[in-house]
Amino acid sequence: MDTVDLRSDTVTLPTDSMRQAILDAELGDDVFEEDPTINDLEAKAATVFGKEAALIVPSGTMANLVSVLAHCDRGTEVILGDKAHTYMYEAGGIAAFGGVHPRTPKNFDDGTIDLDEIRGAVRPDNVHFPQTALIGLENSHNVCYGSPLTKAYIDEVAAIGQEHGLPLHIDGARIFNAAVALETTVKDLTENVHSVSFCLSKGLSCPVGSVVCGSAKFIGKARRIRKGLGGGMRQAGILAAAGIIALDEMIERLKLDHSNARRLAEGIDAIDGLTVQMDLVKTNIVYAELEGGSKRPDEVVTAMKEKGVKFFAVGPARFRMVTNSGVGADGIDHALKELSSYFASA
Ligand code: TLP
Numbered sequence: 298m299d300t301v302d303l304r305s306d307t308v309t310l311p312t313d314s315m316r317q318a319i320l321d322a323e324l325g326d327d328v329f330e331e332d333p334t335i336n337d338l339e340a341k342a343a344t345v346f347g348k349e350a351a352l353i354v355p356s357g358t359m360a361n362l363v364s365v366l367a368h369c370d371r372g373t374e375v376i377l378g379d380k381a382h383t384y385m386y387e388a389g390g391i392a393a394f395g396g397v398h399p400r401t402p403k404n405f406d407d408g409t410i411d412l413d414e415i416r417g418a419v420r421p422d423n424v425h426f427p428q429t430a431l432i433g434l435e436n437s438h439n440v441c442y443g444s445p446l447t448k449a450y451i452d453e454v455a456a457i458g459q460e461h462g463l464p465l466h467i468d469g470a471r472i473f474n475a476a477v478a479l480e481t482t483v484k485d486l487t488e489n490v491h492s493v494s495f496c497l498s499k500g501l502s503c504p505v506g507s508v509v510c511g512s513a514k515f516i517g518k519a520r521r522i523r524k525g526l527g528g529g530m531r532q533a534g535i536l537a538a539a540g541i542i543a544l545d546e547m548i549e550r551l552k553l554d555h556s557n558a559r560r561l562a563e564g565i566d567a568i569d570g571l572t573v574q575m576d577l578v579k580t581n582i583v584y585a586e587l588e589g590g591s592k593r594p595d596e597v598v599t600a601m602k603e604k605g606v607k608f609f610a611v612g613p614a615r616f617r618m619v620t621n622s623g624v625g626a627d628g629i630d631h632a633l634k635e636l637s638s639y640f641a642s643a
Contacts, residue, residue, distance in 0.1 A: 301628040303561075303608040306471075306554070306581060306621035309502040314546065315539040322538035326531050327353075328524070334534030338541050342508045345544060346493055347484040350516035352509045352523060353537060357382075357470045359528050360494030360507040362390045364466050365431065367518040368492070371396030373430035376418045378404035380440040383433060383468055394526065398427045406577055408438025408446050412453055419461050432458050435468040436486065437475040442574070443558075443582025443619075445475035448486050455489035464491035470507070474500055474580040477551045491515065497536075500551050500581060501543035502622045506536045550622065554581040557620040557629050564633035570640040581621065587614040597639070604635040 302308045311319070325331035335353055342351035354360045361383045365375055375391065377384045379401040383391060391397040402414035420426040432454060436446040451467070458465045467487060469475070472495050476483045487493045492511035497503035509519055523529055530536070562583045566573040572586045587594055594610030601608065608618040620629070 299628075300605045300607060301624055301632045303606070303618035303620065303624060303632065305609075306499040306619045309498070309500070309621045309623055311504050311539050312502060312542065312546070312622075315503065315542045318538040318542050319535045322534045324532040324534040327533045328529040328531060332532060332534040332537070334537040334541070338537035338544075339508070341541060341544055342495075343510055345483060346487055346510040348487075348493070348510040349513040350511065352516050352519050353530075353533065353540070354507050354509060354523055354528050355505060355530065357468070357494065357496045357499075357507045358387045358390065359523070359526060360496070360509045361387060361433075361466075361468050362394065362526065363519040363522045363528070364492045364494055364509055364511075365391045365397055365433070366395040366522045367515055368464050368466060369395060369397045369430040372398070372427055374398045374400050374420060374427040375431040375433055376400045376402065376415060376429060377433045378402065378408070378410050378435065378438075380404040380438070381433060381435050381468065382439050382470065383435075385440065397430075400429070404438065404441050406441055406444070406574075408435060408441040408444035409450055410434075410454075412457065415454060415457050419457075419463065429461065429463060431466055432463055433466045433468060435470075437471045437478070437580045437582070439470070439582065442577035442584055443471070443474070443580040444577065445478045445579055446486075447479060448481065448488070451486060452489050465489070466491065467493040469493045470496040471499055471580065473548050474551050474555070477548065478555055478580045497540045497543050500554060500621060501547045503536070503539040503543050506540055508540070547622070551581070554620040554622065555579070557581075557624065557626060558583050560626065561618060561620065561629045561632065564629070565636065568637055568640050571636070581619055583618045583620070584611070585616045585618065587616070590614070600639055601632075601635060604639075606632045606635050
């Protein structure tokens with residue numbers, strides 16, 4: 298049995314058709330906007346999201362950074378959940394490179410933030426305060442159990458933004474997972490948002506790349522910021538070629554990752570010593586809690602790694618496992634078998 302790698306969906310490898318498309322890609326200099334394959338991917342992404350324009354960037358982190366910097370002047374504030382990836386895991390880039398201050402109301406387990414908390418976080422006009430410039434949501438929400446945010450919720454947040462003249466950005470690193478889980482489209486989910494980023498290199502299995510979508514004016518600004526951050530790439534059509542395949546071939550199959558996550562979660566929840574909040578398993582991310590206090594998470598991770606099952610400990614008594622295109626149902630069964638025998642014997 299090959300290694301079952303559940304550390305993240307970032308570990309996915311490009312498919313055969315992606316590798317072929319990379320070989321066949323027509324290329325040019327994308328800083329001059331002359332790479333036909335990049336232009337095709339960006340046009341396609343804009344259409345899929347119902348926005349005017351799109352921009353490829355090297356990573357999800359840069360996608361969020363160029364978006365926040367395009368929306369916010371230095372010294373202004375962005376409202377983000379306290380468990381937002383942009384707040385927690387992007388090296389403080391919005392503050393370090395943009396001088397943007399995060400205001401962080403609490404995220405609930407389902408990835409939402411209380412609407413009154415968002416309203417209350419918008420700064421009044423007073424010289425003591427930074428000016429609020431942006432609201433950010435994350436869909437699906439990584440730390441909040443991979444929860445998908447519904448269109449109804451997103452629209453309510455967008456309406457608060459509209460009342461105050463604030464744009465809404467979605468970190469949609471896994472927005473296709475959200476759309477598939479909610480049986481809707483990304484276009485529908487993002488109808489009322491001003492910008493959205495999504496990752497090609499997570500569940501969609503591309504080797505590299507993320508895309509930001511929004512108005513032509515916003516993307517123009519984002520393009521200049523991308524260049525300033527050193528993210529202008531030249532013959533990057535080799536990345537876009539895989540991205541086009543991802544949008545054509547890799548969305549529907551996310552259902553499989555979701556059913557594998559459910560199978561994994563159910564199996565783990567049945568193991569004595571581990572528990573999963575089953576009602577929160579809706580996409581491809583499973584958080585399992587270690588019960589009893591007799592084992593340390595790092596011991597479990599090391600023991601499982603020796604058995605060819607990889608995942609991360611993400612807290613004093615918690616693990617994260619992310620199903621992905623590199624792990625089939627047999628891989629899930631292997632992981633469950635190894636976990637069961639470890640917990641039965643220890
Ligand atoms: N998330 C990674 C790690 O950084 C934690 C993972 O394994 O889940 N937004 C969200 C919601 C993300 O989950 C990630 C990556 C990013 C942005 C950043 O993407 P990259 O890694 O391409 O910079």
